[in-house]
Amino acid sequence: MPSQSLLLAHRLEGKNVLLVGAGEVAFTRLKKLIPTGARVTLVAPEVHPTIWDQYCSFIDLNEANDMDFTDQDWTSKKGIYRLIKKSFNLDYLDLYRKDNDSGWSLILTCIPNKPLSEEIYHESKRRFGSQQTVNVADNPPLCDVYFxxxxxxxxxxxxxxxxxxxxxxxxxxxxxxxxxxxxxxxxGIDFQASLNNLGALRQAVRTIANNDSNDTKYRMNWMKQCTETFGIKNCENLKVQELTKLFQEMYNNDQDLQFPPKNEMFGKYLQ
Structure with missing residues (x-):
């Protein structure tokens, strides 16, 4: 029986990602990669029109001298960083290599050429070690991560x-x-407002209780119970300043964790 995967939030801002292929599957990858702020290098001889329109606005084919384009004004979340409009060459694996560091946070293949995809996978592992993260589209055994x-x-x-x-x-x-x-x-639930409120409250109570590990434990337990009291439907309406005062009172009272009754919490600490 296969083991479970460890689900993680992968921070990619400013990090290099190699994407081989520029068809419809590659487009689905780009929709997820670009918002992370990753520096995507795209390698493909042909590019899907939607990818051109949405992610390659910096390229002017009429002024191009070759088929290797880098966005010199690239910024996070803007689009792809580099397009190599050629068939894939294994030497491209070393584009950003520094000694034993491959330079790639992710290597992704989205091409209908199964032998080439498998070659890219195995060559990546050979050059950079088993820890190099690779995803071969539509080939689960050759995927270190799934989308x-x-x-x-x-x-x-x-x-x-x-x-x-x-x-x-x-x-x-x-x-x-x-x-x-x-x-x-x-x-109908405003999760952004909820998280903004909880983040502000978390920061406020941290400034009050930050002396030692006991403070940290108390603060975390207090935030946990507070969040559970209001639930997912009410955190968007928290009165952060009033709750900060409540935390101060409970903290000063021997780090009390006995909250007021729920009806009082809802009546006094919600907008």
Missing amino acids: GAELNFGSDNDTKMQLMISSNGMGPRFVALVRDEIKQLLE
């Missing part, structure tokens, strides 16, 4: 809450349907 179904809460530029569901490569469309069901169940 699950994501649900983002908040605006495109300020998403603080994300959910991911993975079938470990077994049924991507099925988990997308599960994601859509969850989205419908949670519609």
Whole structure:
């Protein structure tokens, strides 16, 4: 029986990602990669029109001297960093290599050429070691990571809450349907406001209780109980300043964790 995957939030801002292929599958990868701020190097002889329109605006083919384009004004979340409009060459694996460091946080292949995809996978492992993270589209045994179904809460530029569901490569469309069901169940809740409130409250109580490990433990337990008291439907309406005063009172009272009755909490500490 296969083991479970460890679901992690991968921080990619400013880090190099190699994407081989520029078709429809590659487009689905770019939709997830670009918002992370990753520096994507795309290698493909032909590029899907949608990828051109959305992620390659810095390229002017009429002024190009070769087929290797780098966005000299690239900034995080703007688009791809580099396009090599050629067939893949294994030497491209060493584009950003420094000694034993491959320079790639991720290596992804999205091409219909199965032998080449497998060669890229095995050569990446040979050159950089088994720890190099590689994903070969539509080939689960050659995937160190999977792209699950994501649900983002908040605006495109300020998403603080994300959910991911993975079938470990077994049924991507099925988990997308599960994601859509969850989205419908949670519609109407302002998660961005909730997280902003909780983040502000967390920062405020940290300034009060930050002396030692006992303070840290108390603060974490207090935040846990406070969040559970209001639940997911009410945190968007928290009165952060009033709750900060409550924390100060409870902290001064021998680090008390006995909250007021729920009806009092709702009446006094919600907008």
